[in-house]
Amino acid sequence: MSKIIASAGIRGAHKIIDRAEKKWNEAMEKFGATQEVAFPNTGYYLPIIYGITGMAVKTLEDMKPVFERCRDLLPPIPAENHHLPYLGPALDAGMAAFFAEECEEAIRYIEEPDFYLSAEEPDEAHPWLGAADDIILRKRGVEFVDGTAPGFAAILGAAPSKEIASEIALELQKKNLYVFMASEDHGTCFAKQLVEAGVQVGWNTRLVPFGPDTSATVYAIGFATRAAMSFGGVKPGDFRKILLYNKNRIFAFAMTLGEVTDEWYANGVGAVNYGFPVIADTPIPEILPTGICTYEHVVSNIPHNEIVSKAIEVRGLKVQVAEVPVPVAYGPAFEGERVRGEDIYAEMGGGRTQAVELVQMKDMNAVEDGKIELVGPDLKDVEPGAKLPLAIYVEVAGRKMQEDFEPILERQIHHLINYAQGTMHIGQRDIAWVRVSKSAVEKGFELKHFGSILHAKFHQDFNTILDKVQVTVYTDKDKVDEITQLARDTYKVRDERIEGMTDEGTDMYYSCTLCQSFAPTHVCVISPERTGLCGAYNWLDCKAAFEINPTGPNQPVEKGELLDERLGRYQGINDFVYSASRQKIESYNLYSIMEEPMTTCGCCECIAAVLPMCNGIMTVDRDHRGETPCGMKFTTLAGTIGGGVSTPGFVGHSKYYITQRKFIRAEGGIQRMIWMPKRLKEEIMPRLKALCEELGIPDFPDKIADETVGITEEEIYPWLEEKGHPALTMDPIM
Amino acid sequence: MAVEIPKVSYTGKIKTIPIGDPSKGILVGGDEAYPFYGFEGALPNAPRIAMDVQDTPPEECAATIRELFSDVWDDPVAWAQKCIQEYGADMIDLELASTDPNGLDRSAEEAAEMVKKVADSIDVPLIVYGTANVEKDSDVLRMVCEVCEGRHLMVGPVQEGNYKKIGAAAIAYKHTVIANTPIDINLAKQLNILLGNLGVPDEQILIDPTTGGLGYGLEYTYSVMERIRMAAMVQQDEKLQLPMICNIGKEVWKTKEAKQTIEEAPELGDPTQRGVLMEAITAQDLLLAGANILILRHPETVKLVRSMIQELMG
Missing domain, CATH: 3.40.50.2030 (Rossmann fold)
Structure with a gap:
């Protein structure tokens, strides 16, 4: 003092x-x-x-x-x-x-x-x-x-x-x-x-x-x-x-x-x-x-x-914004509305022009709250049917703001802009695509209003993490290109950071008990290398969600003493799971499908199951309707192992988790993968390839069977032998 | 060999909440065992029965309710008196139906005056229910809290959308809030946490899990109440260790079956007995699920339910 x-x-x-x-x-x-x-x-x-x-x-x-x-x-x-x-x-x-x-x-x-x-x-x-x-x-x-x-x-x-x-x-x-x-x-x-x-x-x-x-x-x-x-x-x-x-x-x-x-x-x-x-x-x-x-x-x-x-x-006082100050109706009811054909007044992005959106954290004194600027022509300056380049650049500052929250805020831009009547927003990042309808322009909608929307809604929904919001909307081509370059540099840093995060690198994981309303004993523990099984929540999302709503379903879980490295078993997690499942689940392992796997709620994107004859596992996603080599379709599997129970031999997971390094690591990881639907394989292929190259098995993706090879273990086994699938020679899975 | 009856080992108990004029020492909750499991733990306070009073004559209602109450139903004070004097209600619930913005839309000031009049005329605890319109209730119940300072009312439904406004007034003027959530254990817990964070002491919170009457979602309410009570008693969930209140009369007597005449539905039997039984069965089920306060409408139901409580409490 x-x-x-x-x-x-x-x-x-x-x-x-x-x-x-x-x-x-x-x-x-x-x-x-x-x-x-x-x-x-x-x-x-x-x-x-x-x-x-x-x-x-x-x-x-x-x-x-x-x-x-x-x-x-x-x-x-x-x-x-x-x-x-x-x-x-x-x-x-x-x-x-x-x-x-x-x-x-x-x-x-x-x-x-x-x-x-x-x-x-x-x-x-x-x-x-x-x-x-x-x-x-x-x-x-x-x-x-x-x-x-x-x-x-x-x-x-x-x-x-x-x-x-x-x-x-x-x-x-x-x-x-x-x-x-x-x-x-x-x-x-x-x-x-x-x-x-x-x-x-x-x-x-x-x-x-x-x-x-x-x-x-x-x-x-x-x-x-x-x-x-x-x-x-x-x-x-x-x-x-x-x-x-x-x-x-x-x-x-x-x-x-x-x-x-x-x-x-x-x-x-x-x-x-x-x-x-x-x-x-x-x-x-x-x-x-x-x-x-x-x-x-x-x-x-x-x-x-x-x-x-x-x-x-x-x-540390928070700014309250009661209403979104735009001349058109605003609310979730207009989220799904399309702006088409004759109705389009102006279009931005979507391959015809460049459109980009970026949220960046700045120092407190570098952001002027509520400042909203348009640089370049506005809607009233162009003829109906015009195509404009667009950059929405949001600068935020807050005592509790972290760079990690930037992408989470940025992701909101999509639905927040869609909420305005007469606007349509598709895509994200540097492939955004925005349309504004004639009727919206008639009511007085201007491009600056994108800024008004984001300022108001960010304050309303995220005021626990931010204190100041400043928005600049660019339609000037040189400026848009400049922001696009800045955005791409930022995305690269962000992606590398998320990719580089490991479970070992943090002591704090997050829980998700959102699904307990219908699966009362289900507890997700989400770590950097194991996203939630619904695919909707990764570790960063949970961290931000906890900051935003400290009493909500995402709570920090200290992992505590390491009990078994291979299985991903921690004392702190077990204690948390025991209490959060109301004493129904005593413990589980983060990385195993065979020994006390994590509970499955029912909203998992995929379910993995052991294939004993092939000495490996298969996985099937929600969209695949056909039979699978484990003898059950997705719906049967979900009905059998969902509802908040831990079933050895089965585990629910997200699509993304398949290509994360900790995917059923206890049993040998991705090399145990015998079968998955063809479409799912194609969907995750870029990341799957990258992972396999990192593991030194670049040809592995071609050894994973799909429904075109067969839908029973007997049908696919010879194919696996022919391909030399590594699982066949690994330690017995059971 | 003697049969040993297995016993539940309880790890929690329901908090004891004082209601009404503190000098009268009326308590609810305090349960140390599941409902009526007196052989497993102490149940110091038997469930209590409130009778509901409308602040305005109901537009359409069952004939039996009309017969019983039409002489007093343009005067809530007289209606409340009748419930206490003639039917022995433990407490009164005043339903502020007239404040409904889609109906008479009576102002917060008028409603608060009416509540005060009723509060002044009775010496049993008073419950006050708004219309579950988040905005209107926050104006009305806030005003009620202010005008009725020192009356120790129970006010509700306090919902996630208005808990701050009503909760703050309840703290300031010392009333109990009825925390209402739509049949969901997690939301119930969340609202209790939020009220706690606001500064409402546990002793001023009752849980209203939302009541579904017989044939209209009773089983949902039953399951959620059962789970709330289990979480409280054996799963150390402190935020749910609070007494529960069920607003039954309103739900049951608004159903089609409760209002149909004998001519309209001869197969359903005597209309009075039908309505009373629908109300009584709902009440009985929810008592078994853990209700500590019931709000009932028909005096016959009150009699039936009371005798059951007495029998089960021994």
Whole structure:
């Protein structure tokens, strides 16, 4: 923690406590020790003191132990040559300052009973509202819990002008945040500036003028403290839970506008206790390492036009986009709609022109959220029936974003664009193909709207992993070619990375229990070299799915102690499977078909079965309707081994898994493959060839029999002998 | 040789949930054994029966319901009183049918006023059901929670689409939420997790697995409830260790068979007895599957089901 900030905070706390104590002594003389003190209509007494310490201050006398506690907490002012005063003592000083300020404000309530107006909106004679009563707390606090209002900005000081003040306020309102205002700077303050600018203030507009002094900050912090007790069920005095509740649930931050005094510092470090970072417009020192707050603690010298987005980023607040702003109807109902013939207004890609789409992750400050640009001619600039080149370039940034998630986001472009009425999207990557209908253009659809769609939907569906989305749509040919080249380079890196991932390279696999609704004991464990048996989920998908929905069906599974390398047997996986199958499946092996194979749900793409006579295995995919050498068709096999059971000799798997290195490795891998449908073989041939070359058996694909060779073991055996199939001479499979 | 009866070894128990005015100490749940398996573990709280009251006179309904309730059915307060005084209902369920946006579309404010009136007039626990319209319910039930602060209502159906809004209000104003999912154990668990993450304490959650009446999906509800209860009791699934509530009266009495007159369906026998038995059989089955609270409509059903509960609880 910055020494300058810590020292200033501690100095400020000393000043605040000295002043408050003096006021208290005067009040004791004037009103007597038994004088009642309270904020209006609340069951939480002086809420910060009550919440953090459990002390219920009801009379002036009750403040005595509070000041004693302040003095206990308050560290001495650090000496110049003392280099390490910091974090703990400064935080304590901040908290002590809050206690003292709360007492000070409570004394004001008895000294000037009419100073604050206990209402939802101020009037001309009473510009300050003071403490919120419990009715307001409940009504407004509910919004914090359900996310209607994610949190609040506690603003200290004043903007350079009333115009800037109202711009900042408007932007905070747009993010649904409450704005809690206190403290003056050079004779004016934020709330006054808003009133001068003609902005309506009060609880109803979420712009709450608490008070003119720095000590009015306690109304904001007290609100947060009460929220933890009221909505988090935290007991008074359980300070740890109160602070954590606020850090994790109330997205609040302090924004200082103007010269930061020692007292502001004291309030700032006090707020850090709650996980509320401080964003300053002046060049004060920063505290960037994370620790108490989710990200940085103090960020300074932020220009006014960026201060709100910076604050939101630092506090980790998510942007909410309610609707997709396009002039046509939008929703899954339009996904399958085709745009054909006469109806086509413009066409992009599909072999006639180049069309490409790319999602790239960038640094937080390199992406401007919501910026959507079109470079090149728009639909209205071309004649109906035109063909345009197209590049949709999406730049995203997020605290939790990873490069691995790029392809997952990119894959969404297909259905997200299809959801718009009057658009059609086919393909992906650099073979995309987009059509826009005449009726869509008539309704005002522009190419920029592709960007609006992606911005809105990415925020709606993926806001746990990203914070900013910027989209550029290119129809300028040179630019499209440039993006195409960039995209191809990116795809190459991505493909190599996925291809290069091994099961040994990670300790964390992912579960998928999506199918438990109909196969209650089925548990998929998905590793980099074993995609889910439905073919729909690979390891990266699961990883992203977990980030996006931490309570969903894809959970991380620590593989734990290696029990058997050949079989792919791990203690951690067994423990997980046992509990996730509700004690029905005790264990299974990732890479074996013979010994405790993985469970099969029913939605597997293929099913492999042992062929005892040929000493190998066969596999059949869902689309193959014919008989197979194991004597069962796909449907019979699925009915027999599906439903979440582990059946030795049979296992469900994806098409992709056939060509992954871990394919039934325990029994010898791909070289055990005796038979598969011809069409399936053709489908996976490019990857199959590559794998066999890697294994040093380039002619192996030709040794796999199919239905043209035979559909019984007796029929195919001589053929295998003739081809010299390696399985025939391998160790017995049974 | 004496026969030794095999015993299930339970690893979990159902949480005990207080309902209604806390000073009355009414509890549901707490089961330490499968339904009515008192010989295997403690079942401290017998299942409870609520009777349902409509907030507006039903448009078409079975003749027997009309006979019994048409004198009070334009006044939910009187209807509730009748259920408690004459038929001994343990609790009341107020159905806010009038808020249906496809029907009368009554406002949240009006509905909340009505709930408050009923709540003030009775001293048994009050359940409040919206119309299962995600958007409308979130407005209505939120307002109900606010207006009826301190009444400890049970409000539902709280669904995935509105759990945040209603859940937050339930936390703020201390009501119990009825977590409703469409006959699916995983969705039920997921919703409980989501409510927990929101901050709703377990003691304020009831599971409504969605009720299918006899002949209208009863077996689906039965299976899912059975699985929920097994997950809770023997598979350590903590998120499902909560009492279940079944809204039976509404489902059974809206079916064609329950409404047909003797002239329309002579082969189905006496209409009153027919409806009562459909309701009673549904209730009995769902009790066996683990229901802790039943919402019933016909007083004869209430009598039958109550006597069965008493007999089985010993």
